[in-house]
Amino acid sequence: MVIMLIQIPKARTSQPSGEIRRDSLARFFLGPLAGVANRRKFLTQFEVARGRLRSQRQAYALLIADVDHCKAINDSFGHQAGNLALSLLSNRLDSCVRNGDSIGRIGGEKFAILLADCDPKAAAERAESIKDRVATAPLGLGDLQIPVTISIGGVAIADPRCSFNDAYSQATRRLYRAKQAGRNRVQMEDPSVADED
Numbered sequence: 001m002v003i004m005l006i007q008i009p010k011a012r013t014s015q016p017s018g019e020i021r022r023d024s025l026a027r028f029f030l031g032p033l034a035g036v037a038n039r040r041k042f043l044t045q046f047e048v049a050r051g052r053l054r055s056q057r058q059a060y061a062l063l064i065a066d067v068d069h070c071k072a073i074n075d076s077f078g079h080q081a082g083n084l085a086l087s088l089l090s091n092r093l094d095s096c097v098r099n100g101d102s103i104g105r106i107g108g109e110k111f112a113i114l115l116a117d118c119d120p121k122a123a124a125e126r127a128e129s130i131k132d133r134v135a136t137a138p139l140g141l142g143d144l145q146i147p148v149t150i151s152i153g154g155v156a157i158a159d160p161r162c163s164f165n166d167a168y169s170q171a172t173r174r175l176y177r178a179k180q181a182g183r184n185r186v187q188m189e190d191p192s193v194a195d196e197d
């Protein structure tokens with residue numbers, strides 16, 4: 001993504017100048033996130049991958065990534081800075097995926113990631129790597145450094161009968177287990193019967 005320099009208006013209130021700068025940047029960034037599909041476009045991309053699985057037997061994976069403690073980020077840095085952090089996070093996610101993969105924003109602080117042409121083992125490794133790369137360094141927002149981690153629930157898809165809704169609900173269930181297990185984690189499987197005892 002190209003970040004353009006923008007003219008920041010002079011302060012007319014007693015608001016600290018750093019805050020004004022962040023507000024202006026937030027207005028600049030708000031709206032759809034660069035390189036990130038909305039829900040409808042992401043669904044279309046999911047159906048394309050599903051078609052490839054049917055015709056070419058290319059397995060793929062759906063990951064649902066959710067920012068950990070997003071409320072605490074907003075509370076500590078302000079909602080506008082939270083918006084900017086989500087923009088920067090989408091850039092970082094974008095840098096973690098390959099050509100042919102897709103990223104969609106499916107909720108305020110929730111992203112869907114489609115890993116194309118990917119078997120279950122590779123999907124789990126790539127999900128771990130995405131989670132680790134997000135946590136590697138804080139997101140830099142001018143003078144602010146915002147540490148962000150994500151939790152991921154994912155499903156490797158090798159059966160074309162698996163619809164988006166099926167995959168989404170399975171991935172979301174796993175996401176909540178990743179949250180319960182402490183966050184900054186990936187969950188790509190359901191617990192075995194033995195684990196539940």
Ligand SMILES: Nc1nc2c(ncn2[C@@H]2O[C@H](COP(=O)(O)OP(=O)(O)OP(=O)(O)O)[C@@H](O)[C@H]2O)c(=O)[nH]1
Pocket residue numbers: 066067068069070071072074078079080081082083086107108109179183
């Ligand atoms: N700044 C900003 N915050 C958002 C946006 N969308 C959702 N949020 C915030 O994300 C938070 C989601 O809250 P919760 O679902 O309780 O979870 P959380 O604080 O992220 O904690 P977890 O349990 O780790 O998910 C709320 O405080 C929302 O205000 C957004 O577009 N911008």
